Amino acid sequence: MPTLSRDVAIVGAGPSGLTAAYELTKAGLTVAVLEARERVGGRTWTDIVDGASLEIGGQWVSPDQTALQALLDELGLATFPRYRDGSSVYVAPNGERTVYDGDDFPVAEKTIAEMNRLIAVIDDLVTEIGADEPWAHPRAAELDSISFRRWLEDQTHDVEAINNISLFVAGGMLTKPAHAFSTLQAVLMAASAGSFSNLVDEDFILDRRVVGGMQEVSVRLAARLADDVILGAPVRSVRWSDSGVTVVADDGVEVKARKVILAVPPNLYSRISFDPPLPRRQHQMHQHQSLGLVIKVHAVYDTPFWREEGLSGTGFSGSELVQEVYDNTNHEDPRGTLVGFVSDEKADRMFELSAAERKAAILASMARFLGPKTLDPVVYYESDWGSEEWTRGAYAASFDLGGLSRYGKDQRSPVGPIHFSCSDIAGAGYQHVDGAVRMGAATAQSIADLLA
DSSP: OOEEEEEEEEEEEHHHHHHOOOOHHHHOOEEEEEEEEEEOOOTTTTTEETEEEEHHHHEETTTTOOHHHHHHHTTTTOOEEEEOOSEEEEEOOOOOOOEOSSSOOOOOHHHHHHHHHHHHHHHHHHHHHHHSOGGSSSSSHHSSBHHHHHHHHHHHHHHHHHHHHHHIIIIIOOOOOTSSSHHHHHHHHHHHHTTTHHHTOOHHTHHHHHHOOOOOHHHHHHHHHGGEOOSSOEEEEEEEEEEEEEEEGGGGGGEEEEEEESSSOOGGGGGEEEEEEOOOOHHHHHHHHOOEEEEEEEEESSSSSHHHTTTTEEEEEESSSOOOOEEEEOOOSSSSEEEEEHHHHHHHHTTTTTHHHHHHHHHHHHHHHHHHGGGGOOOOEEEEGGGGGTTTTTEEEOOOOHHHHHHHHTTTTOBBEEEEOOOOOOOOTTSSSSHOOOOOOHHHHHHHHHHO
16 A cells, blocks of 8 residues: 555544544545544444344433534434433342432432532532643642542441442443542543533433444544545554654555544553654553443343333442443334443453353343343343453543542643544543544644644
């Protein structure tokens, strides 16, 4: 393949890289997008498994995700609401199952009071610190030096309240144990959704889905870029200087460009050889960022049987193997689909089992929410991004203790002609497709201004 000459080379054909490429072409610049996989979409992927269409990766759209919503409109993509009619289910630490209505978990009044108080305290921190530059706040180092679990334990002695509040950030979002990331990182996670109140409200954060699947965002962007998207081209090296870059991928693919955008998660930067090497600061920073681990479980049934029983399909538990369950039925599909999540240390334990043992354990946990019919899906599939060669974790990268306050200000800073763009380093929309779109658009604008 001949060497390509472009204004900008982009590594990664997920929502961020493709948004950047699309915006750059609208600004009159030429691009080449190099993608290691044989598909576009990054951590969004809609696949057919045993005849069922499943969203293997990211899928939900919330009301605050205005950048994503605007792009959906531009691309002609419709959305539909997550099914939520009926009652929810809560499984207590003692295994007791309670069907309930309303926003509050069916726990002791003192636990509810503590949960609501903690939500208010975190909301105040979100208002004070924000999502854009949490590392710049006067209390950043203090909040970054204490784990979210320890901070919660300092706030209350109610263990059930602690487990339930940590569920929304630890298992539900960062997919790491609450002792493995800082309170500042938790505040950023909440701030990225506008408030912690939004983050704990499943009817807000899991509001709608894209008809045809979230991967359609990338598919339609790639269609507009046509031959400028090159699949099956893992980038191996970037040679750079102040005058430009040469990006080399497999199968003789080479792009000479004025700028390059790394639109992949930070844990993959080290898969690329840089000449000259990236600065010491970058090397250190990337060693303090890592993705979490989660098993996204898809179970498809002939009918959504839970609806007939007056249930929404929504279930929560801070103590169960499967911590969250939702109705994930596709648009106008007569069958019913449930999605459940097994996160962090619980996922570690599951991967020590055989596939059959793991399936049995996970379905048994889901059945404790929705009954024995849950045990017999017609299609069962586990999304495991931790073993996916070009991702290696989910949902997004976060810093270890002390890392966000120490390195946060540098994670979006260009290095010579090298720019960075992904949901992992976003403020608003952090670790969501909305954040990927925001970062892609902002990075494109920055480069367009430099090359004007």
